[in-house]
Amino acid sequence: MAFTAFASTPAVEQAPRKRSFIALVLLLPGILYLVLFFLTPLISLVLTSFQQPVLDGDIGEYQAGFNWQNYSDSVGEYWPLILRAFGYALVATVLALVISYPIAYVIGVKARRWPLLQSLLLTLVIAPFFISFLLRTLAWKQIMSDEGPIVQALKAVAILPSDGHLTGTTFSVIFGLTYNFIPFMTLPLYATLERLDLRYIEAGADLYASPFTVFRKVTIPLSMPGIVSGTLLTFIPAAGDYINASRDFLGSSSTAMVGNAIEANFLVLQNYPAAAALSIVLMAVILVIVGVYVRRSGTEDLV
C-alpha cells in the first residue's frame, strides 16, 4: 500500500537483464512528466526566490535577479511562524503516535483471529478520508465554538475561565493537526504490526521478561518501519499545513504557521519571491530533519 511508501523495502534484484530500451519506453512518459511538473517547478521556485521587483512596476511584477535578501527578509519577518510550524508538527506527530499505536496494535495483533472484524475496524480508521478534510476541521470548530457543548461544560467546572475560548488557540490547532493525521499514522503502524511474528513475543515472555520489557525490546523495534513511515506521513504534511491554523478554521492570527505566510504572500500580497523563499526554507529544513531521522532510526533502532 501507499502508506508503507516510506518504509525501507528490501531491494530484491531478481530482474533478468533485458533490453533496456523497453524499460526506457515504459519509464519515459512518467519520468518526463515528473521532470516537467515536479522538478522544473522546484527550480522555478528557487529562481523566483531570488527575483527582484521591477523598478516602477506594479505590485506582483518581478524580474530575474540575485536578490538573496529575500531570504533574510522573509525569514527575519516570519521566523516565529517557521518555529511554530515545526513545533506544532512535532507535538502533533508525537500525540498522533501515542494515540494511534494502541489502535494499530489492537487491529493488527489482537483482532487477527477475526478477519472480518479486522477489516471493519480498518474501514472505520480510514472513514475520515471519505469526508472532506476541510469539513472535518470545520466540524471541530463548531463543536469547540464558544456556544458549543464543550466550552459550556469546561466553563461550568471552571477549567476554562468565563471569557475563555477553545478555537483560535494553540490547543485547537494542535488538536486539529493531531486529529487529521491519526489515520496517516495508524495505517503504516497497522501494516507492520499485522505482520508481527507473535512467536518473538512469546519467546520474550518465556525468557521471563515483563510485558513492558517485551513491548520495549521486541514489539517496538519490530514495528520500527511502521513508526518511521507513520511519523513522516504525519510530520511532513503537518509542518506545511495551513488549514488548521487558518483564522476561518481552528486558528487565529496568533497561531499562524509558515504555510499561512506562504499562502498569504503568494495568493494575496503577490509577493512571490518571499513565498518562494519561505517554501525553499520549509523544504530544506524538512529534508534535513527527514534525512537525519531516517538514518538514525535506520542504523540504531532497526538493528
Next chain:
Amino acid sequence: MNRRTKGLGLWIYTIIALVFLLIPIAYTFVFSFNDSGKLNIAWQGFTLDKWLTVCNTQGLCEAFGNSILVGVVATVLATALGTLIAIALVRYRFKARSAISLLLFLPMATPEVVLGAGLAAQFLTVGAEKGLGTIILAHTMFCISFVVVTVKARVASLDPALEEAGRDLYGSPGQVFWRITFPLLIPGIAAAALLSFALSFDDFIITNFNSGAVDTFPKFIYIAAARGIPAQVNVIASAVFLLAIVIVVVTQVSRAARAKRLARQMG
C-alpha cells in the same frame, strides 16, 4: 485475570478512539438535515429540504462537477503513467535507478504548500492561465508516485513463470502483456486508481495555488468557510461519504467471498 483485564482495556480504548475519529463525520451528516438559514451552526430542526435543493446553492454543484472531472482525468493519466513506471522498476534493470527512485520519492516527501507554490511559480513564469487544465496537471503530478508504490507491490508479487508459459506457447510480447500480465495487475491498478481519485478529490492546498478563478468542491468549502457553510455542502459530503463506504464494504465482502470460494475449490 490481570492479562485479561489489560486486553479488555486496550479494546475499550480502541473503540473510544474510533468513536472520536467518527465524531466530525456524524456531525457533518446530522447537520445536513438542519433546517437552517444561510448559516448552518445551531440546530434548528429536522428537514430533508437541503438534500432536495442541493444545487440551489450558487456554484456548489458546478464546483462539485469540477472536482469529479479533475479527479477522473488526473486518475486516468496518473494511473497510466505510474503503472508503466512500476512495471519497469520491478521487471527491468537499467542505469540511474536510484535517481529515478529519488524522483518518485521526493513528491511524497514535499509539503503540499511547496508543490503548489512551485507549480504556480512555473505557470506564472511561462504565462499559463490557471484553470481546470492547470489543476489537472498538478493533481496528476502528485498522484503518480502513489500509483507507482501501489502497483509496484502487485507487480513484485506476480509469478514470472506465468508470463514465461505464455511466451513458451508462442504468445507475442503484446499478447503476453494484455492476456496475462495486465489482467493479473488489475487489482493493484484498481487500488491505485481509487487512491488517486481520493487524493485528487480531497486536495485543497495544491489546488488553491493553481486554480485561478475555477472552484473545486474543497475550494468552495474554503471560500464559504469565511462567511458560513450552507447545509447543502454537508449534503454533498455525506452523499460522497456513503458512496465511498459502500464501495469499500462491497470490495471487502466480494474479496472475502472469492477467497472462500477459492479455498473450497482447492480443499
